Amino acid sequence: MGASDKREEVIQAWYMNESDEDQRLPHHREPKEFVSLDKLAELGVISWRLDADNYENDEELKKIREERGYSYMDFCEVCPEKLPNYEEKIKNFFEEHLHTDEEIRYCVAGSGYFDVRDHNDKWIRVWVEKGGMIVLPAGIYHRFTLDTDNYIKAMRLFVGDPVWTPFNRPHDHLPARKEYIQNFLQNEGGQAVDAAA
Numbered sequence: 698m699g700a701s702d703k704r705e706e707v708i709q710a711w712y713m714n715e716s717d718e719d720q721r722l723p724h725h726r727e728p729k730e731f732v733s734l735d736k737l738a739e740l741g742v743i744s745w746r747l748d749a750d751n752y753e754n755d756e757e758l759k760k761i762r763e764e765r766g767y768s769y770m771d772f773c774e775v776c777p778e779k780l781p782n783y784e785e786k787i788k789n790f791f792e793e794h795l796h797t798d799e800e801i802r803y804c805v806a807g808s809g810y811f812d813v814r815d816h817n818d819k820w821i822r823v824w825v826e827k828g829g830m831i832v833l834p835a836g837i838y839h840r841f842t843l844d845t846d847n848y849i850k851a852m853r854l855f856v857g858d859p860v861w862t863p864f865n866r867p868h869d870h871l872p873a874r875k876e877y878i879q880n881f882l883q884n885e886g887g888q889a890v891d892a893a894a
């Protein structure tokens with residue numbers, strides 16, 4: 698592969714350190730512990746790299762929306778100038794929570810961190826930049842923060858009428874949480890996957 702073929706990653710993931718420094722910093726462990734997109738997929742977090750300069754006419758995006766039934770679409774810009782009640786929203790996005798439906802976000806400008814819990818309840822930081830689209834499955838505990846560039850414009854997709862309600866942890870009794878555990882965190886014997894890792 699020549700240098701001109703080299704594509705920058707628009708989605709990168711790593712295990713976070715425990716430091717209580719600014720949430721917008723990368724929070725890498727020392728040494729860094731990256732997480733592959735395949736490992737994210739094992740947690741139900743799926744992703745694509747798309748052409749964000751062409752989202753209006755993108756056949757690949759159209760196909761994903763058709764196949765997965767993503768009929769609803771709008772945009773959410775997160776920065777102090779554009780988001781009403783910015784401080785409150787930023788605080789709420791970073792509270793650990795789950796949704797009873799998928800959270801689908803396509804970053805068309807800027808960047809941000811979607812943090813998700815792994816099989817052992819450790820935080821994985823998922824950095825999504827322009828062109829990255831991710832689906833967080835219903836029932837996964839997660840949170841969102843801007844990075845130090847302080848700006849993201851995300852396309853929000855949904856199946857049918859959108860429901861954005863966050864259920865802050867703990868909400869383990871919800872059917873969506875139970876189904877998530879069954880589908881992604883337990884093996885057939887009902888044991889926690891990766892418990893010894």
Ligand SMILES: CSCCC(=O)/C(O)=C/O
Pocket residue numbers: 773775790800802809839840841849851
């Ligand atoms: C970049 S979209 C804002 C974050 C959000 O909508 C959400 O639900 C985070 O969990």
Ligand SMILES: [Fe+2]
Pocket residue numbers: 794795796800839840863
């Ligand atoms: Fe969320």
